[in-house]
Amino acid sequence: MNVLEEKKPQRFYETWSFLIVVCVILPLLIRSFIFTPFHIPSGSMKPGLLIGDYIFVSKYAYGYSRYSMPLAPKLFEGRIFFKEPKRGDVIVFRLPTNHSLDYIKRLVGLPGDRVQVRRGVVFINGTPLERKADGTWEEDDERGQHKVYQRFTETMPEGKSYTVIDETTDGALDDTPEYTVPAGHYFFMGDNRDNSQDSRVTGVVGFVPAENLVGRATTIFVSADAPFYKIWQWVANIRTDRFFKTIK
Numbered sequence: 001m002n003v004l005e006e007k008k009p010q011r012f013y014e015t016w017s018f019l020i021v022v023c024v025i026l027p028l029l030i031r032s033f034i035f036t037p038f039h040i041p042s043g044s045m046k047p048g049l050l051i052g053d054y055i056f057v058s059k060y061a062y063g064y065s066r067y068s069m070p071l072a073p074k075l076f077e078g079r080i081f082f083k084e085p086k087r088g089d090v091i092v093f094r095l096p097t098n099h100s101l102d103y104i105k106r107l108v109g110l111p112g113d114r115v116q117v118r119r120g121v122v123f124i125n126g127t128p129l130e131r132k133a134d135g136t137w138e139e140d141d142e143r144g145q146h147k148v149y150q151r152f153t154e155t156m157p158e159g160k161s162y163t164v165i166d167e168t169t170d171g172a173l174d175d176t177p178e179y180t181v182p183a184g185h186y187f188f189m190g191d192n193r194d195n196s197q198d199s200r201v202t203g204v205v206g207f208v209p210a211e212n213l214v215g216r217a218t219t220i221f222v223s224a225d226a227p228f229y230k231i232w233q234w235v236a237n238i239r240t241d242r243f244f245k246t247i248k
Contacts, residue, residue: 035057036057036059038056040052043141043192044104044105044191044197046139047137052225053242054220054221055220057092058217062079062213063080065079065211065212066211067211077211078210079213087107087110088107090107091217092214092217093105093186093213093214095212096206102214104217105190105196105198106190106191108189108199109188109199111186113187114126114181116176117174117200120166124157129157132152136150149166150165150166160248162191163248164193165191165192166193168194173194184209185208185210187208218246219244219245222238223239225239
């Protein structure tokens with residue numbers, strides 16, 4: 001007579017449910033509510049962020065909107081658990097004129113602020129930001145041309161300092177009209193002041209609604225001077241000195 005072996009109860013970590021939780025639900029929750037990765041695609045935030053930097057973006061820094069979620073489902077409008085961002089924060093946001101695109105820039109103007117640039121110097125509410133010369137910054141650009149930029153340490157009224165670069169002080173974006181930031185909106189600029197499409201370009205970026213904020217950039221976790229889709233080039237072009245660098 002065949003004796004059937006008693007079937008052992010299946011442990012949770014051996015089930016399909018466990019795989020779904022770990023491989024689908026958990027990453028979705030982390031990406032939606034805690035952190036999301038972001039790849040730096042352009043040089044508008046040089047010298048602090050370089051093309052090929054991969055960074056973590058804090059989703060909970062300013063609360064949540066539909067753009068906190070993958071695919072931006074229209075579950076609700078506005079923001080929940082909202083926390084006001086601070087001048088000087090580096091923020092990822094959805095482009096107001098094309099909600100399928102993410103941009104990363106530095107927050108310069110809060111709601112109600114008056115922002116203007118005069119010969120490369122940023123004025124907030126009529127007062128110039130402190131801006132100290134800090135030597136030069138050099139690079140070979142994407143076309144192989146060697147460029148030398150003037151480097152400055154810029155300081156917000158609240159005391160936060162960071163580095164910006166300028167090719168010239170009489171470029172197209174170095175003298176602007178005065179912008180008054182509407183309620184519920186923000187004004188952003190790139191740290192590479194002459195090579196950044198930002199809130200100064202009103203027809204493309206302009207004022208960014210609070211709802212469009214995705215999160216605050218916090219840390220560079222890996223960096224490679226190679227296109228993200230050419231992984232085989234990463235080993236020869238990896239920038240280990242940038243790993244786990246805090247974003248100022």
